[in-house]
Amino acid sequence: MSIDKDTARRAAHLARIEVAEEELDHLAQELSGILDFMEQLNEVDVEGVEPMTSVTPMRLKRRVDVVTEGDIQEKILANAPDAREGFFAVPKVVE
Amino acid sequence: MTDLNNLTLADARDKLRAKEVSAVELATACNAAVADSDALNAYCLKTPELALEQAAAADTRIAAEDAPDMCGIPLGIKDLFCTKGVGTQAASKILTGFTPEYESTVTGKLWDAGAVMLGKLNMDEFAMGSSNETSTYGPAVSPWRRDGSDAALTPGGSSGGSAAAVSADLCLAATGTDTGGSIRQPAAFTGIVGMKPTYGRVSRWGVVAFASSLDQAGPMTKTVRDAAIFLKCISGHDPKDSTSFDAPVPDFEAALSGNIKGKKIGIPKEYRQDGMSTEIESLWNKGAEMLRDAGAEIVDISLPHTKYALPAYYVLAPAEASSNLARYDGVRYGYRAKLQAGEGIHEMYARTRAEGFGPEVRKRLMVGAYVLSAGFYDAYYRRAQRVRTLIKQDFENVYADGVDAILTPATPSAAFGLGEMASADPIQMYLNDVFTVTVNLAGLPAISVPAGLDAQGLPLGLQLIGKPWEEGDLLNTAYSLERAAGFVSKADKWW
Numbered sequence: 208m209s210i211d212k213d214t215a216r217r218a219a220h221l222a223r224i225e226v227a228e229e230e231l232d233h234l235a236q237e238l239s240g241i242l243d244f245m246e247q248l249n250e251v252d253v254e255g256v257e258p259m260t261s262v263t264p265m266r267l268k269r270r271v272d273v274v275t276e277g278d279i280q281e282k283i284l285a286n287a288p289d290a291r292e293g294f295f296a297v298p299k300v301v302e
Numbered sequence: 303m304t305d306l307n308n309l310t311l312a313d314a315r316d317k318l319r320a321k322e323v324s325a326v327e328l329a330t331a332c333n334a335a336v337a338d339s340d341a342l343n344a345y346c347l348k349t350p351e352l353a354l355e356q357a358a359a360a361d362t363r364i365a366a367e368d369a370p371d372m373c374g375i376p377l378g379i380k381d382l383f384c385t386k387g388v389g390t391q392a393a394s395k396i397l398t399g400f401t402p403e404y405e406s407t408v409t410g411k412l413w414d415a416g417a418v419m420l421g422k423l424n425m426d427e428f429a430m431g432s433s434n435e436t437s438t439y440g441p442a443v444s445p446w447r448r449d450g451s452d453a454a455l456t457p458g459g460s461s462g463g464s465a466a467a468v469s470a471d472l473c474l475a476a477t478g479t480d481t482g483g484s485i486r487q488p489a490a491f492t493g494i495v496g497m498k499p500t501y502g503r504v505s506r507w508g509v510v511a512f513a514s515s516l517d518q519a520g521p522m523t524k525t526v527r528d529a530a531i532f533l534k535c536i537s538g539h540d541p542k543d544s545t546s547f548d549a550p551v552p553d554f555e556a557a558l559s560g561n562i563k564g565k566k567i568g569i570p571k572e573y574r575q576d577g578m579s580t581e582i583e584s585l586w587n588k589g590a591e592m593l594r595d596a597g598a599e600i601v602d603i604s605l606p607h608t609k610y611a612l613p614a615y616y617v618l619a620p621a622e623a624s625s626n627l628a629r630y631d632g633v634r635y636g637y638r639a640k641l642q643a644g645e646g647i648h649e650m651y652a653r654t655r656a657e658g659f660g661p662e663v664r665k666r667l668m669v670g671a672y673v674l675s676a677g678f679y680d681a682y683y684r685r686a687q688r689v690r691t692l693i694k695q696d697f698e699n700v701y702a703d704g705v706d707a708i709l710t711p712a713t714p715s716a717a718f719g720l721g722e723m724a725s726a727d728p729i730q731m732y733l734n735d736v737f738t739v740t741v742n743l744a745g746l747p748a749i750s751v752p753a754g755l756d757a758q759g760l761p762l763g764l765q766l767i768g769k770p771w772e773e774g775d776l777l778n779t780a781y782s783l784e785r786a787a788g789f790v791s792k793a794d795k796w797w
Contacts, residue, residue: 221671225656247613258687262501262745267544282403286635298647
């Protein structure tokens with residue numbers, strides 16, 4: 208399936224990756240090539256086949272719902288590009 | 303006496319315990335080899351002081367006769383593993399300056415056992431690549447060269463720095479990770495052993511995530527025995543990874559008897575592809591003969607959905623990556639793009655990710671977002687998950703028929719030159735994973751063993767695929783193959 212410029216723009220938006228308008232044609236072409244390759248999957252008869260959602264058939268473990276590692280605010284903020292007064296700081300979100 | 307950095311892990315362990323060498327001497331020799339290796343670009347961060355400090359502590363433990371196998375062993379660590387206080391970037395600009403406040407479970411187990419860190423190893427950005435060329439640090443370079451040529455070759459990827467470092471004796475062993483072949487393909491390209499354990503054998507906690515249902519860490523070593531020793535140390539249940547397997551870890555080294563009499567080895571006909579090089583085909587045939595000579599029974603098998611493994615992988619892996627890599631948004635760690643007046647948080651997200659991720663990662667994240675989007679989810683993602691079920695069943699069927707392991711080539715060719723694939727279709731690069739990717743989809747253990755040299759003097763590897771949780775048996779078959787192949791070649795030092 209070949210994808211057009213608008214679809215490429217949409218994929219970039221969904222991935223939250225800025226793409227310049229003049230690069231969209233090239234991007235559409237690249238994505239089309241990869242999607243064409245995936246089209247082979249349509250040859251497979253998957254009627255009645257369950258999708259694989261767990262690699263090992265196992266029940267996920269449960270644990271008590273308690274804090275296991277807390278009071279590490281400083282560590283959590285240590286790598287932030289902008290942290291102030293115990294918070295992550297970001298540009299203005301609402302006007 | 304050989305240089306200490308040339309030792310295998312097993313020999314170094316024995317010499318340390320016999321007090322023939324000290325961990326500090328070993329670390330010093332490795333630090334010197336690392337310092338002299340910049341042309342290979344294998345290490346993206348060197349930690350020589352830390353290595354000496356850890357080595358001194360290891361010597362104290364060895365003196366007190368409290369030395370686990372890995373005690374005092376100098377290692378390189380792929381840049382994908384979070385190491386407390388030591389920069390970890392997954393070879394991406396977007397993690398510039400990231401210094402983890404915590405240790406990955408794998409590296410934590412290694413340090414608890416007394417192992418020594420020489421530094422962090424180069425790789426493809428976020429482990430997405432097969433040639434190490436997507437790294438923000440520039441590509442690692444293979445120590446191997448074609449006969450009579452000085453063209454720089456790829457050590458493979460994504461664990462290219464790990465492969466180059468082990469092959470060039472810049473460490474005794476290294477950690478790698480394997481999502482579609484990222485341990486086994488670089489191991490094959492550089493004449494070393496690389497093992498991907500069963501999914502869930504090794505904790506993924508603290509390993510920067512690429513595709514969580516496919517990622518598995520494993521050892522990259524000089525010998526099969528070294529892989530067995532290394533794997534035992536890093537295996538085991540971890541409450542911090544709910545997909546890790548809760549069962550005792552066997553002594554993999556004890557499984558290495560070399561006796562494979564009566565084992566049934568399958569040769570999958572679907573791996574014999576049109577246009578396969580005669581060198582690869584004859585190596586594969588030779589490998590089967592070696593196993594037969596060792597007493598194994600060679601049987602033809604069929605894995606009918608093999609052809610669909612790569613397209614399924616290139617739906618599933620980008621889909622999982624697009625979700626995992628959503629966290630890199632310029633808020634919590636790493637790089638944040640500069641904004642113009644009047645721009646807000648949306649521009650910050652999109653520009654940070656445009657500037658912080660390299661082209662291959664950006665492309666895969668967009669593919670992933672697209673195949674998960676409304677209207678396409680069933681056609682791509684859901685269908686790929688169903689095909690994945692069929693691929694796993696292919697393996698279950700042959701194992702149910704009594705096959706113990708499967709022998710295949712590790713790669714479709716020997717290492718290619720850096721830059722040689724630059725103008726190729728991206729699918730051409732993806733084809734590097736054609737023999738390895740099925741294993742990740744099925745969650746199986748597999749190992750690449752160096753088996754010969756091609757006409758140009760470059761290493762070629764064979765892959766053995768085992769049954770889930772039976773790494774001991776798989777390692778033993780690999781050990782038998784290793785002994786029969788007798789691969790001892792090393793790259794001539796030019797760096």
